[in-house]
Amino acid sequence: MKYTSFGKTGLKISQVALGTGNFGTGWGYGADPDASTEVFNAYADAGGNFIDTADVYQFGQSEELLSTLLEGRRENFVLATKFTSGAQPNADRLVTGNSRKAMVASVEASLRRLKTDRIDIYWVHHPDGVTPIEEIVRGFEDLARAGKILYAGLSNFPAWRLARAATLAELSRAVPIAAAQFEHSLVHREPEADLFPASHALGLGIVTWSPLGGGMLTGKYRQGEKGRAEGFGGKVFQPENSTQRTQVLDTVLAVAQELGASAGEVAIAWAGTHGAVPIIGPRSLVQLKGYLGALSLELSTAQLSRLDTVSNIAGPASARKPVPWAAADAARVVA
Numbered sequence: 379m380k381y382t383s384f385g386k387t388g389l390k391i392s393q394v395a396l397g398t399g400n401f402g403t404g405w406g407y408g409a410d411p412d413a414s415t416e417v418f419n420a421y422a423d424a425g426g427n428f429i430d431t432a433d434v435y436q437f438g439q440s441e442e443l444l445s446t447l448l449e450g451r452r453e454n455f456v457l458a459t460k461f462t463s464g465a466q467p468n469a470d471r472l473v474t475g476n477s478r479k480a481m482v483a484s485v486e487a488s489l490r491r492l493k494t495d496r497i498d499i500y501w502v503h504h505p506d507g508v509t510p511i512e513e514i515v516r517g518f519e520d521l522a523r524a525g526k527i528l529y530a531g532l533s534n535f536p537a538w539r540l541a542r543a544a545t546l547a548e549l550s551r552a553v554p555i556a557a558a559q560f561e562h563s564l565v566h567r568e569p570e571a572d573l574f575p576a577s578h579a580l581g582l583g584i585v586t587w588s589p590l591g592g593g594m595l596t597g598k599y600r601q602g603e604k605g606r607a608e609g610f611g612g613k614v615f616q617p618e619n620s621t622q623r624t625q626v627l628d629t630v631l632a633v634a635q636e637l638g639a640s641a642g643e644v645a646i647a648w649a650g651t652h653g654a655v656p657i658i659g660p661r662s663l664v665q666l667k668g669y670l671g672a673l674s675l676e677l678s679t680a681q682l683s684r685l686d687t688v689s690n691i692a693g694p695a696s697a698r699k700p701v702p703w704a705a706a707d708a709a710r711v712v713a
Contacts, residue, residue, distance in 0.1 A: 379425030379673060382655070384456075385583030387529060387556050389498075391456055393650060393673065395428040395585060396421045397659035402439025409661050411443060416663040418447045422454070424670055430585065430657050432460035432503055433488050437467060441491035452494060458585075459488050460533055462503035476502050476509035478517040485526050499557060500527040504534040511543045519552035531557035531583075537572035544580045555582065562586035562654065564595055564626050564645055564689045565616045571691075574652060589649035589656040591616035594623075596642040597631055622688070629688045633681050639671060646672035648685050 381390045400407075401414040409417065429448075431440045441459060448455060461484030464474040473483045488497060500521065502514060518530035530553050532540055544555040558577045562569050566588070577584045590596055594616050618624055627641070634641045646669055649656040660666035677685070 381425075381427075384655075385556055386554075386581040387583060389456055389529075389583070391428040391583075391655060392426045393655065394426065394646070394669070395430045395458075395655050395657045396426055397587065397657040398429065398431045398440045398444060399435045399659050400661040401431070401443045402436030404436035404439045408436055408439075411446075413662055414443050415447060417660050417666050418444075420663055420666055421670075422451075424673075427454060428456045428458070428655065430458045432463075432501075433465040433484055433491075434460075434463040434503070438465035438487075438491055441465075441488055445491060445493035448492070448494070456498045457492070457494065458499035458501060458531070459492070459497055460501040460503035461485065461488065462506060465491075475506035476514055477506075478513055478520075481514075481517040481521070485521055489526065496525055497527045499529045499531050501531045501533040501557075501559060502535070505536075505539065511539055512546060515543055515547050515550065515552050515555075518547075518555075519550075522553035527553075529553075529556040531555065531559060531585075533559035534561075537576040540573070540582075541576050541580065544582070555580075557583040557585060559585040559587065561588050562649060562652070562656075563589050563591045563616065564630065564648060564685060565591040565623050567689055567691050570652070574654075578653065584652075584654040585657060586649060586652075586654045587657045587659075588616070589646050589658070590642055591645070594618055595627060595630055595645035596640070597627060600627075626685075626689045629684055633677070633685065636681070637675060637677075639675055640668055642668055643672040643675050644677070644685075647675040647677055648682065651677070651682065 380393045382393060384391045400409050402408050403410060429444065431444060433441060448457070461481060462474065462476055465487060473480050485497065485500065518527065521527045522530070532543060532555060540558055547553065547555050558573065560569050560573050593599065599618065618627060630641045630644050634644045637644070646656055646658065650672070658669040660669055
């Protein structure tokens with residue numbers, strides 16, 4: 379596992395993050411404690427040190443499982459969690475959303491479930507359509523001064539709100555907005571038009587989720603598997619519903635065959651060439667091992683060009699210069 383500096387922070391994080399949305403069975407779909415333990419330990423043994431969770435994941439079970447898994451080795455990991463939706467199926471309106479009240483209530487509840495004294499990166503999970511960005515920035519500052527969070531981040535925010543938040547934090551000398559998180563894959567490249575340029579310009583650490591398009595890019599749904607297409611009610615899933623997406627998957631499968639790799643490895647390796655940390659979210663040890671295979675996969679310039687061309691969207695995305703994963707952040711990778 380290689381490590382890279384995270385934005386303008388001093389953190390040295392692994393090149394892929396472990397997403398723990400599958401840790402627990404509170405949603406009726408996920409991994410039991412034994413399977414979650416296998417996944418976590420194998421990720422740690424491979425050198426992974428960046429854990430991404432949320433209060434809503436499995437209605438709090440993900441954080442609870444992590445409290446046990448982190449026992450005795452908490453300082454070996456960067457622990458990130460999120461708030462907005464609440465940890466209960468029918469959470470009250472005062473503890474959901476992004477208000478200062480919801481933020482304080484959520485961080486206290488996450489700290490109890492995680493059994494830790496602070497959260498390393500605290501994300502707003504998504505905009506609530508109500509809370510002003512000034513309130514979010516000030517709330518982050520309060521939590522940082524109280525020692526309950528170290529870094530602040532925004533997840534699934536549009537580029538203009540991300541830029542405004544980072545600027546307000548800088549001008550008010552509040553805790554900086556250190557990171558951005560958003561969906562990105564071969565079948566969801568829209569962030570290359572605005573979120574990637576904004577994040578790079580602002581010096582933010584970039585974390586991307588669903589590099590497999592909810593599993594579509596593995597090709598497993600062509601074999602009749604259901605997986606995330608049904609497991610999460612069809613959420614965070616990109617269906618093969620267009621001619622272009624069929625061509626994208628055909629190309630991924632062809633490149634995988636050329637390299638003697640899996641389609642998932644190719645998709646994750648491609649996602650790692652954009653200066654971001656992709657989140658992998660395995661439900662089993664077998665899935666994890668398959669995903670980690672991407673770390674040793676080197677896509678040639680010609681293969682990257684084919685993948686870029688077939689998945690291209692109109693606009694700035696077409697200008698990206700593909701580079702192998704190993705060279706994507708050569709200046710920032712550390713031993």
